[in-house]
Amino acid sequence: MILDLILASGSEIRADLLRAAGLVIQIESPKVDEIAIRQALELDQASPRDIADTLAESKAQKIARKFPQALVLGCDQVLDLDGALLSKPATADQAREQLTQLRGKTHRLLSAAVLYQNAEPIWRHVSTARLTMRDFSDDYLDQYVARNWPDIGSSVGSYKLEKEGVRLFSQIQGDHFTILGLPLLELLNYLTLRGVIAG
Numbered sequence: 001m002i003l004d005l006i007l008a009s010g011s012e013i014r015a016d017l018l019r020a021a022g023l024v025i026q027i028e029s030p031k032v033d034e035i036a037i038r039q040a041l042e043l044d045q046a047s048p049r050d051i052a053d054t055l056a057e058s059k060a061q062k063i064a065r066k067f068p069q070a071l072v073l074g075c076d077q078v079l080d081l082d083g084a085l086l087s088k089p090a091t092a093d094q095a096r097e098q099l100t101q102l103r104g105k106t107h108r109l110l111s112a113a114v115l116y117q118n119a120e121p122i123w124r125h126v127s128t129a130r131l132t133m134r135d136f137s138d139d140y141l142d143q144y145v146a147r148n149w150p151d152i153g154s155s156v157g158s159y160k161l162e163k164e165g166v167r168l169f170s171q172i173q174g175d176h177f178t179i180l181g182l183p184l185l186e187l188l189n190y191l192t193l194r195g196v197i198a199g
Helices: 012-020 034-043 048-066 092-102 138-148 164-168 176-180 184-193
Strands: 005-008 025-027 072-081 084-086 106-117 120-133 169-173
Touching: 005 012, 005 048, 012 025, 012 176, 034 048, 048 072, 048 106, 048 120, 084 092, 092 138, 106 176, 106 184, 120 176, 120 184, 138 164, 164 169
Parallel strands: 005 025, 005 072
Antiparallel strands: 072 084, 072 106, 106 120, 120 169
């Protein structure tokens, strides 16, 4: 089979989404210091949108240097809570702290995707979803973290909407794929227009 693109990410969810859509992909996990990049951008007062876009591009660029002729997709997602960015929790206590911050409030998830070919960016997109958490009890919060740690440690915001995390929310506005970390419809539309995949 002919390779459609290289995914510059170790995300199983993104890989599953692309494969489920019928794409033939190769996975290459880039070694990028995301924390240093994010901190530098935050010092420059970059917007959450620009941070997500820059992180996605840095991943695509890194892998595109190794595979310059290939179509390389870099992705990233950031969680914006009233201007503060949340990261993936390192411990169950951090997960509980994040969920306490998010409880009863609306936050934004920004999912960025950047395509590289011939060592140049050829397409980019950032999509946004708005999610409102319900005011759940401390009791439920403790039980939720106990049941779902360490699985939720790989997710910014300490929840997975495709699992029990959906019970944390009272309202969701936005594309399901954006919430999962990939603006899939926009990507597929672009790949179809370019003739990379049949349309």
